[in-house]
Each structure stands twice: as C-alpha cells, then as structure tokens.
Amino acid sequence: MQSKTATKERWDDAELVRCALARDSAAFRMIMETHNRRLYRIARSVLRNDSEAEDVVQETYVRAFANLAQFRGESSLSAWLGRIALNDALERRRHERRVVEVEKLDVHRPEARVIPFPQSASSADPEKTMAQRQILQLVEQITDRLPEIFRVVFVARMIEGMSVEETAELLGISPETVKTRLHRARRMMREQIDKQIGPVLMDAFPFAGRRCEQMSNAVMRRLGLLA
Numbered sequence: 001m002q003s004k005t006a007t008k009e010r011w012d013d014a015e016l017v018r019c020a021l022a023r024d025s026a027a028f029r030m031i032m033e034t035h036n037r038r039l040y041r042i043a044r045s046v047l048r049n050d051s052e053a054e055d056v057v058q059e060t061y062v063r064a065f066a067n068l069a070q071f072r073g074e075s076s077l078s079a080w081l082g083r084i085a086l087n088d089a090l091e092r093r094r095h096e097r098r099v100v101e102v103e104k105l106d107v108h109r110p111e112a113r114v115i116p117f118p119q120s121a122s123s124a125d126p127e128k129t130m131a132q133r134q135i136l137q138l139v140e141q142i143t144d145r146l147p148e149i150f151r152v153v154f155v156a157r158m159i160e161g162m163s164v165e166e167t168a169e170l171l172g173i174s175p176e177t178v179k180t181r182l183h184r185a186r187r188m189m190r191e192q193i194d195k196q197i198g199p200v201l202m203d204a205f206p207f208a209g210r211r212c213e214q215m216s217n218a219v220m221r222r223l224g225l226l227a
Helices: 004-008 013-021 025-047 050-066 077-103 126-144 148-159 164-171 175-203 209-222
Strands: none
Touching: 013 025, 013 077, 025 050, 025 077, 025 148, 050 077, 077 164, 126 148, 126 175, 148 164, 148 175, 164 175
C-alpha cells in the first residue's frame, strides 16, 4: 500500500488545495517545494536582489495560504502564485523608487550575487567547472542589466522554461508580445555577450610556453638538430 505522501505526488492543483484548506502540512510543503524556484526567479527578475526575492516568495505563500479558499482553478496554481509574487515584487520596486524620489537618496544597489543555476552534469575537471561558472555568472550579470520588460520575459521563458502561454498569463500580455519581447531580449543578450567575450577571443586555444617549447624540441630531435 502506498503512503499518503507518495500518493500526493500525483495530486492535481484542486486536490492539493483541498488538502491545504484542511490544514494538511504535507500539502503545504508540496506546494512550496513545487513552486519555490519559479517564484524566486520571477521575483528576482524584477528586484535583482536575492534577499528581497526570498522575502517575496515567503510573503507570496503567506498571502496565498491565507486566501486559498479564493482559488477557483480558473488558472493553474502555478500561475495564481506567480501573479501574487510578481505583483508583490513590482509593488516593492515601485515603493523603492518612491522613497528614492522623495528623500533624494543616492541608493546603490549591492552587486547581485550569483544565482545557483542547476548544472546539467557535474564535472571532475576543476578548470571546466570554473569556466562553466564564469559563463553562467556572465549570463546572470547581463540578464540583470536587461530592461525590466525584457528581463522578466527572458527569465520566465529561457531560464525558468515557461511556455509562451504561461508567460503571457503571468504578465497579463498577449503571446505575440511575449514572443516580441523575448526576441529583443535575446538580441540584447547576444550583443552584450559579444562585447564582453570578443576582446578575449584572441587568447583562446593558447599554445605557448612549455607546450610550445616541447613541440619545438620534438621536431628538432626528429630533424637531428637536438640530441
């Protein structure tokens, strides 16, 4: 006989909501474990700050669980939670701008820390791992510099893997607008990557120092010019 927790792995949104309304702690945990990463990435795409994004995720669940009876299943639970997180993040950003304008403060946002993107496979090669990390960090930094309307779409579609329809529902825009914004975001990403990577391409595939000397010596020995 399967355990109650194992059975819940196949529960749909309506069943999870019913159990959560009955104060089933396992249902609450499953909802959060399922949606944590998406909500965090949505919030961070607006705020560009790790700790604030985490706060948004927590507040999203508090608000959602307090109003869970209002969930009618007209959209997916993921979309419903996503809208709450997005609205909270947008409101926080608007409040931050109002404070800056009123108090005339020169607010310097701390440099964004690296987002822990999932790796497709682990590598035993430390140089390869470092190179992968540097590439991901570059992508994260460039993503943070995108204008917000393009950044949120880019994160939703390319980083979180949401469909065009899901992204359109989340942002309250048309699928065509999603496609247009994503196209522009990808173009801006490519332009920035080209600018940052271009100057170092001449240093790719190095063949100097000891490697160059060893090959030269090998050739000299074959020609009888080196003992």
